[in-house]
Amino acid sequence: MNIAMHINLWLMAAGNLRRYRAKSLAVMVPLALIMAASSFMMFTRGGFIKEAGTARNFLPDVTVQGIEAGRVGKISLAIKERISKITQVKTVVPRVWGYLPIKINDTDVSYTLMGLDFAHLDYSEKIPWTMESGSFLAPGDRKKAVLGNGVAYSFEAEVGDKIKIEDTLGNKGEFEVVGIFNSAVQVYSTDLIVVSLADARSFFGYNKNEASDLLVYTDHPENADQVAWDITRLFNNTRVLTSKALTNLVIEAFSRRGGTFQAMWLILLVGVLLLIWAQSSHISVDVSQEIGILKAMGWQTGEIIEMEMMESLILGITGTSIGILAGFVYALMGTPGISGYCLGCASIYPKFPVPVHCDLQSIILLFVLGVLPMMVVSAIPAWLAGIIDPDEAIRS
Amino acid sequence: MIKLTNITKTYQSGKVMVRALNNISLEIKKGEFILLVGPSGSGKTTLLNIIGCLTRITKGSFRLADQEVSHFPDHFLSALRRKKMGFIFQQFNLLSGYSTWENVTLPLLPTGISEKKRKARAMKLLEELNLETRADFMANELSGGEQQRAAIVRALINDPEIILADEPLSNIDMVNVNIVMDILAELKKKGKTIITSFHDPKTLLSRLGDRTVSFQSGNIAKITDGNMNL
Amino acid sequence: MILNSYIITYLVCSIFSLVIGLSAAFYGFGIGKKWDINNQAEEQYRLEKQVYLIITVVSLGFLLRILMIPLWFWTLHSMIISIPGAMCLVGVHNINSPFSYLASGLKLVLPALYGYWLILNFLDRQMVTQPFMKQKLIFLAPLGVLILLETILDVSFFFSAPPRQVSCCTSLFDVPRENIPQIVSQSTYIWLIIFYVLTIFILVEMGYFFIAQKKSKHSERGWWFGNKPLMGLETLLIILVFGVFILALHTKLSPLFLHLPFHHCIFCLAQETWDALIFMGMILIGLILFLIYFWVVSSANYSEANPTLSEKMVNMLKWSGGLLTGGLVILSLHLFLVF
Numbered sequence: 001m002n003i004a005m006h007i008n009l010w011l012m013a014a015g016n017l018r019r020y021r022a023k024s025l026a027v028m029v030p031l032a033l034i035m036a037a038s039s040f041m042m043f044t045r046g047g048f049i050k051e052a053g054t055a056r057n058f059l060p061d062v063t064v065q066g067i068e069a070g071r072v073g074k075i076s077l078a079i080k081e082r083i084s085k086i087t088q089v090k091t092v093v094p095r096v097w098g099y100l101p102i103k104i105n106d107t108d109v110s111y112t113l114m115g116l117d118f119a120h121l122d123y124s125e126k127i128p129w130t131m132e133s134g135s136f137l138a139p140g141d142r143k144k145a146v147l148g149n150g151v152a153y154s155f156e157a158e159v160g161d162k163i164k165i166e167d168t169l170g171n172k173g174e175f176e177v178v179g180i181f182n183s184a185v186q187v188y189s190t191d192l193i194v195v196s197l198a199d200a201r202s203f204f205g206y207n208k209n210e211a212s213d214l215l216v217y218t219d220h221p222e223n224a225d226q227v228a229w230d231i232t233r234l235f236n237n238t239r240v241l242t243s244k245a246l247t248n249l250v251i252e253a254f255s256r257r258g259g260t261f262q263a264m265w266l267i268l269l270v271g272v273l274l275l276i277w278a279q280s281s282h283i284s285v286d287v288s289q290e291i292g293i294l295k296a297m298g299w300q301t302g303e304i305i306e307m308e309m310m311e312s313l314i315l316g317i318t319g320t321s322i323g324i325l326a327g328f329v330y331a332l333m334g335t336p337g338i339s340g341y342c343l344g345c346a347s348i349y350p351k352f353p354v355p356v357h358c359d360l361q362s363i364i365l366l367f368v369l370g371v372l373p374m375m376v377v378s379a380i381p382a383w384l385a386g387i388i389d390p391d392e393a394i395r396s
Numbered sequence: 397m398i399k400l401t402n403i404t405k406t407y408q409s410g411k412v413m414v415r416a417l418n419n420i421s422l423e424i425k426k427g428e429f430i431l432l433v434g435p436s437g438s439g440k441t442t443l444l445n446i447i448g449c450l451t452r453i454t455k456g457s458f459r460l461a462d463q464e465v466s467h468f469p470d471h472f473l474s475a476l477r478r479k480k481m482g483f484i485f486q487q488f489n490l491l492s493g494y495s496t497w498e499n500v501t502l503p504l505l506p507t508g509i510s511e512k513k514r515k516a517r518a519m520k521l522l523e524e525l526n527l528e529t530r531a532d533f534m535a536n537e538l539s540g541g542e543q544q545r546a547a548i549v550r551a552l553i554n555d556p557e558i559i560l561a562d563e564p565l566s567n568i569d570m571v572n573v574n575i576v577m578d579i580l581a582e583l584k585k586k587g588k589t590i591i592t593s594f595h596d597p598k599t600l601l602s603r604l605g606d607r608t609v610s611f612q613s614g615n616i617a618k619i620t621d622g623n624m625n626l
Numbered sequence: 627m628i629l630n631s632y633i634i635t636y637l638v639c640s641i642f643s644l645v646i647g648l649s650a651a652f653y654g655f656g657i658g659k660k661w662d663i664n665n666q667a668e669e670q671y672r673l674e675k676q677v678y679l680i681i682t683v684v685s686l687g688f689l690l691r692i693l694m695i696p697l698w699f700w701t702l703h704s705m706i707i708s709i710p711g712a713m714c715l716v717g718v719h720n721i722n723s724p725f726s727y728l729a730s731g732l733k734l735v736l737p738a739l740y741g742y743w744l745i746l747n748f749l750d751r752q753m754v755t756q757p758f759m760k761q762k763l764i765f766l767a768p769l770g771v772l773i774l775l776e777t778i779l780d781v782s783f784f785f786s787a788p789p790r791q792v793s794c795c796t797s798l799f800d801v802p803r804e805n806i807p808q809i810v811s812q813s814t815y816i817w818l819i820i821f822y823v824l825t826i827f828i829l830v831e832m833g834y835f836f837i838a839q840k841k842s843k844h845s846e847r848g849w850w851f852g853n854k855p856l857m858g859l860e861t862l863l864i865i866l867v868f869g870v871f872i873l874a875l876h877t878k879l880s881p882l883f884l885h886l887p888f889h890h891c892i893f894c895l896a897q898e899t900w901d902a903l904i905f906m907g908m909i910l911i912g913l914i915l916f917l918i919y920f921w922v923v924s925s926a927n928y929s930e931a932n933p934t935l936s937e938k939m940v941n942m943l944k945w946s947g948g949l950l951t952g953g954l955v956i957l958s959l960h961l962f963l964v965f
Binding site: 470471 | 675751
Binding site for chain 3: 375
């Protein structure tokens, strides 16, 4: 294989693009724009998936919720002991949580207050790298809270401050802020207020034998499915969720949102391809004559086609690269204008930057999406250029 | 070297079939300088294009270097052009947007020769034709005569055996006509086969010809040995 | 239907591949029927120009098919989270088994067929007479049918992918043995040994043909030229070796290299063992090149072309032997390290 020949054709193709700048830009700019749209969506999806993976470290292996009248309700602690007896179950911990509809500066927002039993939960290894400031709650702590960074921002709270919470349903409470979560797990933590189990019970009016759900920890995460299956079999009136299912739910929701966006984006792609087709299928008299001259000098039809295809390849790679870069910058800026769509719900999180993650696989996928259609669309124009009759072209 | 037997070439012009060449035969030996003369539309450029493998015959036999090439596929004809032919056009046909040296090395690009070697070969030939100072000029910055000399360098860059020139003196001034004639005379001395067309029989080029082939309406009207001694 | 960026990208590629495959088949078949190298009429020149279009789109199709191999498996991987019970690609395949396995198989077969076409085209263009022109153009018709079949399988796969519980690798292979054929559930060395024996036999064969092909440089004669029964036998042999290789990977190599005695998943092997993809690819391409060698030399017109093409055929055997040997060496080294 004559690699040097292909390099020469590549250089010639690049030279042609430089010579016909206006035509090249007319193809490259729309391509870069739609690739920017596609890439920010893909990087945002990557961000959500990465965060979901990180957050999975903090989820219990199995979560058990109670079912009352066919819908999710409180769960009685009576079944806690029976679940503990299932082989492979290490600990069962009750949790009380609920949503807080609050008005802040005339804006309706919604936070989550969660009460955990710190006497039985051991987060000591995982917590330090999730805290932006302060520390996590310790067993026996009362009237103290750890806030998600979105909540801390809304309340303008720092470690040591006291915050008064009163939701629109009439629940009230006052807590001292002892810690604030960082952004590593913000998908899950930004709207979170973590308090002790007893404080949450008193806030939501639960009695001692009730909880919102039970957190089940197994001896090995691989056994979660088996334990979940056993609980489902033993207790009809429960809803059982594994950590994998919960994480996948989040990932899938964002994947679907990305997929739907991508499906709509395809219409744009078709439009741009038609534009590219219109640009590249028109062979001007000048270009036709140049090709005739090259063929008279011994260039083969295949070499002309290759050169034309290389022009498309260079345009495709350049347009896609610029688009990816622009999409990445746009995502880093928090996808202004459409962050609500990316996040799924804007009102819950007053301050919640869209997570961004970029990996090699996404980049390859984007290049496939940008360059390949460009090449396919250019195949017939390249062929038409290649088969120009030299004698006719020169005479013209 | 070149043997054309009973060649007919027809082509479609709109709805009409035009017979550009009508059953002509011609043999050209290696190192000959052949002049094709005749009015516009008489078939001389068509014959030049057939010999240059730019267009194919409709009927007959075309042998080049003892090979019947009329059935050659397109890529073999291109390869023949690249190895054996050099074209000089009436309109020079240099590509705009490229420098002189880049233009003259265009035939070498698909052979895979590196830029350094290409430029070295171009500079050597440009020097021979006193164009070395114009090597980095863009094609449109050259005068008509310089453009034609650059086109000649381009035709010679592959060291071809056959030079095909279509009205090479038509668009240049008298000073450059003499220069181009000297170059062609030099090439003839080097043993190149030169086939050139011109419509004006009084052209100075006729002094160089070994044979003159006169065309009339797609037929060979006369073949004169030696130059026309005008 | 599950919708995500990977599926959309894959479907875009799939549509392009179908358009390319069908148009090449349609035009190729038409040109192939009319092709006459001795015809000087304008019609023949028109056909020659159309052949360039076929070459352009088939080259593009080949690139597309190569890209679609990783893209297909990445797409399946992106679906794991949407399919309850699926833990790896086996689980994803099981939503529409056995058709999904057929679709995955075609992902490897189609680039090989495109590769054969491009090699045949390259060899054909070395000669003025273009002896393989009709053969290569007509070959595009069955290729187009296969691409159509593959697209139908792919689309039906994506549309039949509701989030439902499927069995996955360990659960599939850990079920009671009487429920699945023993051939896929057992952990035995027998298939690995058969694979080694057959591969060494093929390498000896390659050596023989390499020497014979070298000797036949200026000759139009060779007992294996135009030999269709031999081509049939070699095709069967290579399919057999490929099948045995899959069984060897499945029964022994996966559990061995993954260090999990009950984990027979080839997809997990390819993902988690860095050299597995390399030796699998090298062995596969080596076998395919050897098969292409026989498909070319068995052509009716090959004898007259041999003096021109012999050197290129020797190179093909060199590459095929080199890749197969390389793949076998990497596999053997890994086996050696495991023990």
